[in-house]
Amino acid sequence: MEEWPKHYEPKQIEPKWQNFWLSKEAWEKIFKFDEDSDKPVFFIDTPPPFTSGELHMGHAYWVTIADTIGRFKKLQGYNVLLPQGWDTQGLPTELKVQYRLGIPKENKELFLQKCVEWTHDMIDRMKKAMIRLGYRPNWEQFEYRTFDHEYRKVIQKSLLDMYSKGLVKMMEGPVYWCPKCETALALSEVGYIEKEGILVYVGFPLKEGGEIVIATTRPELIGATQAIAVHPDDERYKNLVGKVAIVPLFNKEVKIIADNEVEKDFGTGAVMISTYGDPQDIKWKLKYNLPSTELIDNKGRIKGTGIVDGLKVEEARKKIVEILKEKGFVRKVEKIRHRVLAHTERSDCMSPIEFLTKKQVYIEVLPFRDKLLEESKKMKFKPPRMSYYLEDWIRSLDWDWNISRQRVYGTPLPFWYCDNNHLVPAREEDLPIDPTKAKPPAEKCPQCGLPLKPVTDVADVWVDSSVTVLYLSGFYGNKKRFSKAFPASLRLQGTDIIRTWLFYTFFRTLTLAGDVPFKQVLINGQVLGPDGTRMSKSKGNVVSPLDRIDEFGADAIRMALLDAAIGDDFPFKWEVVRSKKLFLQKLWNASRLAYPFISGRSVEKPSSLHIIDRWVLAEHKKFVEKAINAYDSFDFYVILQELYNYFWEIVADEYLELVKYRLFQDDTSAIYTLSRILKDILILLHPIAPHITEEIYSRMYGEKISILLEELPKVDDIREDEEAIEVGNALRRATSMIRNAKISNRLAMNAPIKAKIYGSKNFLEKIRGVEEDLIKTLKIVELQYVEHQEEKVEIEKSDHGSSNHQS
Incomplete structure (x- = not known):
């Protein structure tokens, strides 16, 4: 019989199983998606991460979720399609090549070559880390890169199809523009950030005499002023509506208009409409058919003023304020903190954006808002509250989707x-x-x-990644797979890409395939730093899953990551991982104890079972049913909770101690029960902690090459046994009291004792029924029963080894 080490060493065992899962045998018998199978398909649309090269804890979280669901669904009998893609193109890689490698994007061929080389290196690093976490998707069939020939073909085909539906158009107009990255952006790529700023109160002379004071955070755009707006109900300005003001420094005449969108309580209640300071300026420009003056170039420098040309926006702002002061137009300047639109999505940029007039390619989205809201109800969200964020985004849309990017490393339009x-x-x-x-x-x-x-722009990266379902399900070219796999069973993603990856996939799949892309959407929360705030290199609270993986093991990290409700943010702490490692050691110890009695034996269920075995099987039935239900609803933390309640507290702490003497007597009831419950526990823990469960299964049972070829436990044959549960619960109370008494009396657990058990007649009768188990487990040489209203025990050390029992 193989030697069973005392300590579970994940560093030695986990790589062994990772190599096995990647073997040809495991691929063909376990992980291959069978196109011809009659089994129902379970298709998980996993996020293709951007190829940064670093597998952060957020990646580790969804990788763990995806792998756990994939393994469970295999055990449940599904033909699992678990892909893994790589979002290979886009700004972050371009910026690395441009600034770290010092290669100008104007040298297009060399630049693209270095981008591809960088991407391959980053994928290799990330893939190794994923495998080290026990992740096993369909690498052989469904690993894809968004710059691959076949994938790019699907991207471009989808754009041609949308064009044929009349949804793709070229227009000239204001766009979100990032001066740092020198490209247009989609609405979904910008967001507000808090910044220090100034609020400048500027006096605009009136043509007929007097002045109107406006308050602006963008004085550098004063030369692009097209009108001044006030609220129609603002008594201060009612007599000025329709009159003409003179733009300081530029001597340009502009009208004062009244509009309900003006905030009366901000600044002076009078605002300049400039082209373009913010999204509201665009709305006013279109509403009142105002002219446009563009004062900012692609690199964020001022042009066309004759005063501050060539200066960056921040420098021009300071200079214009100085000139306005010198000329006597500034009434006061306040320092403020305000929200500024910036390039926040899929980039480390975080630079304020500008609005420039450009010729761009758009996909029409706005006409579909009502349909999108209606169709979104077909998708079941976990947690349900997450559907609100998608619906809110759809309702807030007021721009079509600008898909043009003025970069190099992307899919050509x-x-x-x-x-x-x-x-x-x-x-x-x-x-x-x-x-x-x-x-x-x-x-x-x-x-x-x-x-x-030729259109020289490349596509927005979300154009690439929003066809994942269409590409993987075989919408273009594989009708057989498409008939089985579409819509995808599940979309897995984080909260941070609801308005991008989720929305664009939903919109594109609906317009191209005529249905929602997936039946269920699982939205996981964010993994925070140990301090409870978002992980950030600048804060120094970033934790990598690989930091201590050799010490604690991938299984313990996976358990720690899954021990929170889906959708909730939670801090990652190594102390939690340590506690999970202790749990796995407990499982290892229990299996090591059972190993000599179970390994190599096939024990049939005996005609009658010992009442303690009946009790643990009744508890086992409850655990199995709760665990399978929790897997079905993706409540992984419930499974872990139930494992602690059942395995640690009942099986390991109670049942194994009570059954030990019967194992040495070769009692078939005990051996059958222990073999069955341990095997079921291993199967149900496997999706979450795959390495240790494969190792124990192979040592203890080894009937198949992998535990994944087993089926989920069935407990229909276990009856609801109230009698056994009552006996088991009474026995647990008695053993707990006696153990605590031994501790209080500073006695070893194996020290022989005399004991008196107090309690109700019903309680004492239940203990008498399992008296032999109690005395052999707790080394009781003399036992007395005393009827009493309170359950308690009294013990004393005994020097005798024989048993004597009295009522």
Whole structure:
């Protein structure tokens, strides 16, 4: 019989199983998605992480969730499609190549080559870390990179299909622009950040005499003022509506208008409408058909003023205020903290954005708002409250989706255009295509006859990742898989990408495939630093899952990550991981104890069971049913809670001690029961802690090459045994009292004692029924029963080894 080490050493055991799971045998017999299988398909749409090279704790969390669900669904009998993609293109990599490697993006071929090399290196690093956590997706069939030939073909085909539906257009107008990254952005990529700023009170002379004072945080845009707005109900300005003011320094005449969107209580209640300081300026420009003056270039420098040209926005702001002061136009300046629109999504940029007028490619979204809200109800959210964030985002949309990016490392937009902004799509047979390197499908625009030029922009990264379901389910080209796998069973993602990855996948799949992309959406919360705040390198609270993985093991880390309700944010603490490692050691110890009695034996269920075995099986039935229900509802913390309540407190602390003497007597009731419950516990713990359960299963049972080839436990044959449960509960109370008494009397647990048990007649009768188990477990040589209203015990040390029992 194989030697069973005293201590569980994850550093030695976990890599062994990771290598096995990656073996050809495991692939063919366990992890392969079978296109021809009649089993129901369970397709998890997992997030393709951006290839940063660092697997942070947030990655580790969803990797653990995905792997846990995938393993459970295999045990449940599903044909599991568990993909893993890589979001390979986009700004973060470009910025690394541009600034760390010092390669200018103008040298396009070399720049792209270095971007691809960087991406491959980063994927290798992240993949190794994922495997070290025990993650086993369908690497062989469904690992994809968004720059791959076939994936890019699907991206571009989806854009051609949307174009054929009349949803893709080219327009000129204001766009969100990041001067640092020098590209347009979508609404979903910007957000507000708190910044220090100034509020400048500037006097605008009135043409007829006097002045109106406005308060602005953007004095550098004073030259782009097109009107001054006040609230129609503001008594201070009612007599000025319709009059003309003079823009300081520029001597430009502008009208004073009344509009309900003006905040009366901000500043002076009078605001300048400049093109463009913020989204409200755009609305006013369109509403009142105002002219446009663009004072900021692509790099965020002022132009066209003749005063502060060439200065960056921040420098120009200070300089303009100085000049306004010198000329006598400034009434006062206040320091403020205010919310500023910045490039917040999928980038370390965090720079304030500007609004520039550009020619861009858009996908129409606004006409679909009502349909999206209605169709979103078909998807079941876990937790349910998360559906609100998607619905709120859909309701708040007031721009179509700008998919153009003025960068290099991205999917080329498969279009040509003319000066009348007509788009001409590529031919499907030419995909994937780069219009800057290929001939257009026609010499001239079919609509107006003007010459065609290639669209040089690349696609927004969310254009890439929003076709994951369509690509993986086989929407384009694999009808058999599509009929089985679509819609996906589950979308797994974090709260931070609801308005991007979730929304865009939902929108694109609905418009292209005519249905929602997934049946269920599982939204996990954020893993916080040990201090309870968001992990950040600047705060120094970032924790990597690999920091102490050799010390505690991947299984303990996985258990710690899953010990919180889905959707809740929680701090990651190594102390929690340590407690999970203790639990796994407890399981290891229990299995080591049972090993000699179970390994290599196939014990049939005896015709009658000992009442203590009946008790533990009744508790086992409750545990199994609760655990399977919790897996089905993705309540992993409930499974861990039940494992502690059942395995640690009942099986390990009570049952194993009570059954030990019967094991040495080769009692079939005890051996059958212990073998059954341990095997079931291993199967039900496996999705969460796969390494230790594979190791124990292979040592103890080893009937199959992997525990994943087992089925979920069935407990229909275990009856609701109230009698046994009552006896078991009484016995637990008695053993607990006697153990505590031994501790109080400073006696070893194996010290022989005399004991008196006090309690009700009913309680004492239940103890008498299992008297032999009690005395052999707790080394009682003399036992007395005393009827009493209170349950208690009295003990004293005995020097005798024989048993004597009295009523």
